[in-house]
Amino acid sequence: MSAIQSDSRERGVEPSEGRAPAPPPGRRRGATVQGRYIPYILILPAIVALVGVMGYPLLRVILLAFQNVNSYLRLAVPSLDRWIGFQGFTRVLSDAQFWHVVWRTFLFTFEVVTLSVALGLVFALLLNRVSRWAKIFVSTVLMFVWAIPALVTGTVFRWLFAGIGGVIDYICYLLGGSGMKNHDWFANANEGLYVVVAAAVVWGALPFLVLGLNAAMTQVPRELVEAARVDGANPVQSFRHVILPIIRPFLLLCTSLSFIWDFQVFTQIWSLRQNAPEPGYWTVGVYLYEEGFTSSHYSTSSVISVAMILLMLAVLVAYIRQVVKIGGQG
Numbered sequence: 001m002s003a004i005q006s007d008s009r010e011r012g013v014e015p016s017e018g019r020a021p022a023p024p025p026g027r028r029r030g031a032t033v034q035g036r037y038i039p040y041i042l043i044l045p046a047i048v049a050l051v052g053v054m055g056y057p058l059l060r061v062i063l064l065a066f067q068n069v070n071s072y073l074r075l076a077v078p079s080l081d082r083w084i085g086f087q088g089f090t091r092v093l094s095d096a097q098f099w100h101v102v103w104r105t106f107l108f109t110f111e112v113v114t115l116s117v118a119l120g121l122v123f124a125l126l127l128n129r130v131s132r133w134a135k136i137f138v139s140t141v142l143m144f145v146w147a148i149p150a151l152v153t154g155t156v157f158r159w160l161f162a163g164i165g166g167v168i169d170y171i172c173y174l175l176g177g178s179g180m181k182n183h184d185w186f187a188n189a190n191e192g193l194y195v196v197v198a199a200a201v202v203w204g205a206l207p208f209l210v211l212g213l214n215a216a217m218t219q220v221p222r223e224l225v226e227a228a229r230v231d232g233a234n235p236v237q238s239f240r241h242v243i244l245p246i247i248r249p250f251l252l253l254c255t256s257l258s259f260i261w262d263f264q265v266f267t268q269i270w271s272l273r274q275n276a277p278e279p280g281y282w283t284v285g286v287y288l289y290e291e292g293f294t295s296s297h298y299s300t301s302s303v304i305s306v307a308m309i310l311l312m313l314a315v316l317v318a319y320i321r322q323v324v325k326i327g328g329q330g
Contacts, residue, residue: 061302061305061306062302062306064298064299064302065088065089065299065302065303065305065306066083066084066085066086066088067081067082067083067084067088067299068081068082068083068084068087068088068299069081069298069299070296070297070298070299070300071296072296074298084299088299088300088302088303089303089306089307091300091303092300092303092304092307093307097279098287098304098307101282101283101284101287102284102311104193104282104283105263105283105284107194108193108194108197108198108262108265108283109259109262109263111194111198112198112201112202112205112258112262112265113255113258113259113262115198115202116201116202116205116206116209116258116262117209117251117254117255117258119202119206119209120205120206120209120210120212120213120254121213121251123206123210124209124210124213124214124216124217125217125239127139127210127214128214128217128218139211142206142207142210142211143207143211145203145204145206145207146204146207146208148204149267150204150267150268150271151267151270151271153200153203153204153268153271154200154267154268154269154270154271154272155271157196157199157200157203157268157272158271158272158274161185161186161196163182163183163184163185163186164182166185168185169181169182169183186272186273189278189279189280189281190280192272192273192280192281193269193280193281196272197265197268197269197272197281200268200272201262201265201268204268205258205261205262208254209254209258212250212254213247213250213251213254216246216247216250216251217243217247219246219247220242220243220246220247224242224246225238225242225243228241228242249325252318253319256315256316256318256319257319259312259315260312260315260316260319263284263308263311263312263315264283264284264285264308265283265285266283266285266286266289269281269283269285269286270286270289284304284308284311287304288301288304288305288308289301291304292304
């Protein structure tokens with residue numbers, strides 16, 4: 001045996017007894033499952049589709065913002081176009097109506113996002129306290145609500161808040177509001193926008209928030225909640241100090257997405273006002289449509305679109321940072 005070992009050492013071969021097998025040679029890295037380029041290859045079709053669908057329209061919007069194409073004739077005959085630089089931005093940013101619309105949009109978005117997230121948290125907490133069958137039933141109903149198009153939701157809420165024969169007027173009348181019978185909710189634009197339109201938008205946003213927040217709450221370890229209860233914490237304190245810190249990343253994402261969606265609300269307003277919203281109902285989305293399609297001010301609407309993107313940029317950056325942060329934690 002010793003002679004065999006000596007012969008192996010002379011030929012530069014170590015005996016394998018008592019030693020681990022030599023590691024396999026390094027695999028070639030590249031466009032393989034083990035390679036670092038595979039994520040980029042998998043996401044490439046989505047990038048190509050996104051650029052193909054949105055690339056040209058976005059480029060066209062930016063180019064129109066620096067041109068004077070404020071009539072259908074100039075759009076139909078490109079030779080009439082002329083470049084005006086930043087004159088379009090100066091004209092829009094110096095318009096008082098534009099800033100009134102922006103301020104109204106921010107107020108409406110703040111109201112709707114606050115109500116949506118608050119009600120979503122409350123209903124998600126209640127959903128954790130009901131039986132399994134009740135939870136399945138409520139989740140199914142929420143999914144059906146989420147599947148209803150926004151145009152249909154706006155039409156239904158127009159019937160509910162109708163001045164003659166409206167269900168909401170009748171309920172308010174039964175509750176003692178004698179002056180609410182045949183009340184016109186849309187006569188005052190502030191009441192129509194911040195009550196009726198807000199209710200329609202919140203109704204459509206609740207399914208996503210309730211189901212998403214409820215799913216996030218299921219990730220909270222029961223041991224932490226029980227330990228807080230043993231230490232004397234009441235339900236509010238348990239939610240604030242135990243549940244809320246754990247679901248905070250998803251809550252921030254929900255809030256950011258809700259702001260992005262609600263800031264550009266259009267369909268509910270358009271449906272509730274029967275395709276002709278008054279100026280008091282104009283948010284940025286409606287104002288953009290009125291300028292671009294109703295008045296054929298294509299360059300002006302392009303400037304408004306660019307300004308709308310810039311206004312939302314801060315929220316978009318916060319949303320992307322949270323996505324990256326959560327991805328890094330995962």
